[in-house]
Amino acid sequence: MRRSGTEGVSTAGGFVVYERRRGWVALDLRELWSYRELLYFLTWRDILVRYKQAVLGVAWAVLQPFLTMIVFTVVFNRLLNVESGDSRVPYEVFSFSGLLAWQFFAGALTRSGVSLVGNSNLLTKVYFPRLVIPLSAVLAGLVDFVISFVILLVLMAAYGIAPTWQTVFLPLFVLLAIVSALAVSLWLSALNVLYRDVQYVIPFLVQLWMFVSPVIYPIDEIQAGALRIAFSLNPMTGVIGGFRWALLGQQFPGRYMWISIAMAVALLLGGLFYFRRMERVFADVV
Amino acid sequence: MSDVVLRTTGLSKMYRIGGERQAYRTLRETLAQLARRPIERIRHPGAATHASEVLWALRDINIEVKRGEVLGVIGRNGAGKTTLLKILSHITEPTEGRVEIRGRVGSLLEVGTGFHAELTGRENIYLNGAILGMTRTEIKRKFDEIVEFSEIGRFLDTPVKRYSSGMYVRLAFAVAAHLDPEILIVDEVLSVGDFSFQRKCLGKMEDVAGHGRTVLFVSHNLTAVTSLCTRAILLDKGRLLADGPARDIVGGYVSSGDERESSKEWCADRALGDERARLLRFEIRQDGREARGGIRSSETIEVALTVKIDRPSPKLQIGFELLDGDGVEILQTFHTDCESLEVLPAGIHALSCDIPRGLLNAGRYLLRPLVALYCEEWLISRADEATLRFDVTFDHSPSEMWYHARQGVLAPCLQWRQSTAPGAAPADV
The missing domain is CATH 2.70.50.60 (abc- transporter (atp binding component) like domain)
Known part of the structure; x- marks a missing residue:
């Protein structure tokens, strides 16, 4: 049994105080940590339910990125002549490596956007740090990610591409992907509680976002300069660039990577504070 | 005082009821409003921008609860009982005033919170336990006890969507009953389930209360309140009307609704x-x-x-x-x-x-x-x-042997038959 809420002002005698909070509040990540088991169980629930409900189950997690890759290859590479920007890397592997990161991000946004509203019965009946909900929605996507990653390895083996030594840095870029996904998810999930039409905007947002991320084209197509900086403001540009560098040995984005990282961290911090500020009204509004 | 575990001071909660009676808005509306507001300001200077109705669900509640006390909270619908429990459970925050609370709080505002229909009974025990605040080791330790209490037996690995509503409630309550907090907050959860199971749950709650645990208990079942609680408070339209020994408060509440209305x-x-x-x-x-x-x-x-x-x-x-x-x-x-x-x-x-x-x-x-x-x-x-x-x-019995009211909620005249019992029949060959 946990001690309920550490965020109230503790007074003498071991009392915890609940009263109206005004303005910005502390993040209180220590409390979040004390609820890690709940996070584990909610993530576990999301994963369990998804693979139980889907008729195709795991097959779906394999088919979806694979078929998307086929369509991209046919349409963009064969018909529109988009190249991977690197003669060693066939477009199939190139687009799949982009999709690997992209689908994790897109899935996280889609699931977490409606996560608070979808769990309204929990929000109105039990106390826990509300951050747990979008966080578990993001983390649940890691299972699909691992499945996709295995497919990528098979694909690379089929095309005779050996992983490079940079692969050891891949976990860092996975972390950047998680940070980026969580950052945007916090904003969207909180906004969707307050403005219920946000959930209709999310699919559209995800669609547009993919085209400004280098999933189907190499980022080097964009010339260095202001435009390249603008593209790098999108954290996913950094994530995908990092994935391709680590896995396929493509050119490292260089200092543009720092722009993406800074943006991801800024979005995450902003998202965390905004979420914490808004969470006190969730139970009344949801 | 040292043994006070819960204290509220001037506790109030206000809800804003907008014209359309909905709490959330749409982004579209908000943007449109933002665009309109400057124009309205020019047209009607000084006018309040948004005159929404205000509802005080709780108003200036001051209570103190001591360790080991079992406090019943009664009142009509909309009296603020659930709002009070929600604030004490830290689900929603008060608009004014404060709550001071000491010790581990377990709140049970609903049975089966977070149950998922697709998951099995076993999986739901873990999930629900975690949601109610139990740790994994704690659930593991109590697992067999929970299963036994719930009487679901061999359906443990069946998805709960195939459960009857009775089984569902029994399982949900079994998990909740094994919460082990110092302060237990319970909202009207005994109104579900069949009668014998309700009795079992009441027994379990008496058990909890008997072990020096502090319990706050909302119920419409006034009999349960009188038998379980040492003390009761009566809320009416968000205000604290009465506070005292459970029997007195319940008695006063029942007779206050005395006007017979047809x-x-x-x-x-x-x-x-x-x-x-x-x-x-x-x-x-x-x-x-x-x-x-x-x-x-x-x-x-x-x-x-x-x-x-x-x-x-x-x-x-x-x-x-x-x-x-x-x-x-x-x-x-x-x-x-x-x-x-x-x-x-x-x-x-x-x-x-x-x-x-x-x-x-x-x-x-x-x-x-x-x-x-x-x-x-x-x-x-x-x-x-x-x-x-x-x-x-009571005036429907035709019998001379049934003039006076008897025990029981109903008093139907049931049909009786009589025949000679076979065992007692005279033995003739």
Whole structure:
């Protein structure tokens, strides 16, 4: 049994105080940590339910990125002549490596956007740090990610591409992907509680976002300069660039990577504070 | 004082009821409003930008609860009971005032919070336990005990969507009953489940209370409040009306609702329900007249409801429930119970139902209207403001040996048969 809420002002005698909070509040990540088991169980629930409900189950997690890759290859590479920007890397592997990161991000946004509203019965009946909900929605996507990653390895083996030594840095870029996904998810999930039409905007947002991320084209197509900086403001540009560098040995984005990282961290911090500020009204509004 | 574990000071909670009575907005509306506001300011300088209605769900509540106390919280619907528990459970924050609380709090505002239909009983025990605040090791340790208490046995690995509602509730309660907090906050969870299981849960709660645990307990079941609680508070429209020994408070509450009422009427814009069905009138009649209090058990009692339907639904069920004077349900009935009726079209309808003569005992009964969409949602339930109260005089027994009222909620004249018992028959060859 946990001690309920550490965020109230503790007074003498071991009392915890609940009263109206005004303005910005502390993040209180220590409390979040004390609820890690709940996070584990909610993530576990999301994963369990998804693979139980889907008729195709795991097959779906394999088919979806694979078929998307086929369509991209046919349409963009064969018909529109988009190249991977690197003669060693066939477009199939190139687009799949982009999709690997992209689908994790897109899935996280889609699931977490409606996560608070979808769990309204929990929000109105039990106390826990509300951050747990979008966080578990993001983390649940890691299972699909691992499945996709295995497919990528098979694909690379089929095309005779050996992983490079940079692969050891891949976990860092996975972390950047998680940070980026969580950052945007916090904003969207909180906004969707307050403005219920946000959930209709999310699919559209995800669609547009993919085209400004280098999933189907190499980022080097964009010339260095202001435009390249603008593209790098999108954290996913950094994530995908990092994935391709680590896995396929493509050119490292260089200092543009720092722009993406800074943006991801800024979005995450902003998202965390905004979420914490808004969470006190969730139970009344949801 | 050292043994106070919970204290509220000037606790108040305000809800803003917008014109459209919805809490959340859409981004589209907000943006449109932002665009409009400067123009409105120019047009009507000084006017309040948004005159929304304000509702104080709780107003200036000051209570102190000591360790080991079992506090009952009673009051009509909308009195603020649930809001109080939600603030004490840290789910929502007070608008004014503060709560000081000491010790581990376990709150149980609903049985089976977070249960997922697709998951098995076993999986749901872990999930629900974690949601209620148990650690994984704690759940593991109590797992067998929980399974045994729930009586679900071999269905442990079946998805709960295949459970009967009774099994579902038993499993949910079993998990909750094994919470081990220092302060337990419970909202009206005993109204679910079958009677024997309710008894078992009450027993478990007595157990908890007996172990020096502090319990806050909301219930409509006043008998449970008197038997479980040492102390009770009565809330009315968000204010604390009374605070004292449970028996006194419950007694005062029951007699305060003493006015016998045999009919209630509402105009369409204040009626209960929504466009799918609004209750305009609810009454009890006997001998074709509105029965003013005095009801005789020897005559049929007619319960009549007038409803206005704007949006017809084939799932609509209109009915009522009969309760005894302590608020314990005796029966529920709906107009769809016996024969399949036509879907009620839009318009105003008068429905009536007979409670057969020779059924009720002497004493106080309550009638509450019920309107639901079958298996979907309640439009009207537990509507205390629509409750009718009536007293029955027992006069239906033709027997000279049954003049006086007997024990029991009902007093039907049942048919008896007599024949010679085979064992006692004289042995003839």
